[in-house]
Amino acid sequence: MSELLPPPPPDLLDGAALFLDFDGTLVELAETPDAISVPDHLHSLLDRLGRALSGSLAIISGRAISDLERHLGPLPIAVSGSHGLELRTAEGQMGPVPAPATLAVARDEIRQFAADAPGVIVEDKPASVALHYRGAPDREADAVALAGGLAARTGLTVQAGKMVVELRPAGADKGDALRRLMAEPAFANKRPVFVGDDLTDEHAFVAAKEMGGAGILVGPSRETAAAWRLDDVAAVAAWLMAVTGGVRG
Template sequence: MHMPYDTLPRIAQDTALFLDFDGTLVELAARPEAVVIPPTLTSTLAALYGQLGGALALVSGRRLSDLDAFLAPLQLPAAVEHGGQRRNAEGLLISSPATDLRAALQAAEGLLQRHPALQLERKNLALSLHYRHAPDLEGLCLQVMGEAVASSPGLQLMHGKCVVDLKPTGVSKGTAIAAFMDEAPFAGRVPVFAGDDVTDEDGFEQVLRMGGHAIKVGPGPTLAKHRCDSVAQLAQWLLSARAPSRESGPERRHA
């Protein structure tokens, strides 16, 4: 019987699998901390990690501590803060040089004082200003944070789904995927990246450049050649690739 995910690329033994988190593995929530983890997600990721010999990584704008908390006790290789930090397959944390966030933080906090519906998510090397509860403030958030970036060398602005992200220049989800693909166990494999937002397009471009496959979750223009309608449909695709006999994963593998 034909299934909605049948047109997506097959997860094979030579796949290097890269997955965004919000809007891809979990539904977007009103607040970043309020996401709901599907009951089978952690076990599915652990099983696929084992099947692929460890060649599975999360590629997210989140902080690493957030991902680990949501998926505990699972700890996967991950690129976080839009490529600003990366935990490789050996558990080594690799960070971009620290950025000066003072002007950006001051600008964001000034906006929050005037508009309490906004939410500021501070990270190690980056920050995110969410306006999901105040969509009419999109233009103001972009203007104010754009001005802050203009006076903050080393910072770059990204505009996602109801969020303005500030991250270090020179890094992206694409550069993070490229770095993984230079290392074991990812090297020599076919990269597959699934994401939902414009902030994932750098990753899509990178995997396509390397002869891999890009999967866009949900609507919107994209470089990806494959499209998946929903988080639930992507979950079925992942579940369909899971071998029931392989249950082992990297639980508490990394410090």
């Protein structure tokens, strides 16, 4: 599904569980992960959504949970970080974060590469390491080649995103996080709706569809498993604010 996806209807969240990506969905993308600006309305919006949905609200992000909370403060909702490798329920129960020994090798070589590549940023996470080249787009081919070579030698998996490559253990993605959260009591018997912008969100779009729900793509049209589309971060906020008052959990 790709061309001319319609906007999501106002009643899409009735009886739904809502899963939100962070970067490019709730906040605008920035040159570096630390350079984002969190909108003033976001905290109150998440609070209203959580109450309207009777707690069936979660953030599923590529960022580590600790990094999300550094920008948002303590999150009283379910949250998954590191593309599904971290998961914490609203009650504070944490899922395991596997960190294979080969990850240390990848971290060292990626840091060495970044040290000689101005504009390239290394983002360390509990069970993965990401290389951002938004500030040095001319190094994309080198970054992708480095990640591919490291994956072949270490057994890690390459996760590609918007101007970023990440090395991580195999076996978890945003779709897996959505499925695990849907087994929690707050989400049970709900229809999952996932909102995201990146290629890494496609796993969650597929999972939502398989479980009777749908995905909402944020940004320009492209090949996607999503059923609906919103233009940008501002459109996501406007839609969520518009539907919050009318949600029937």
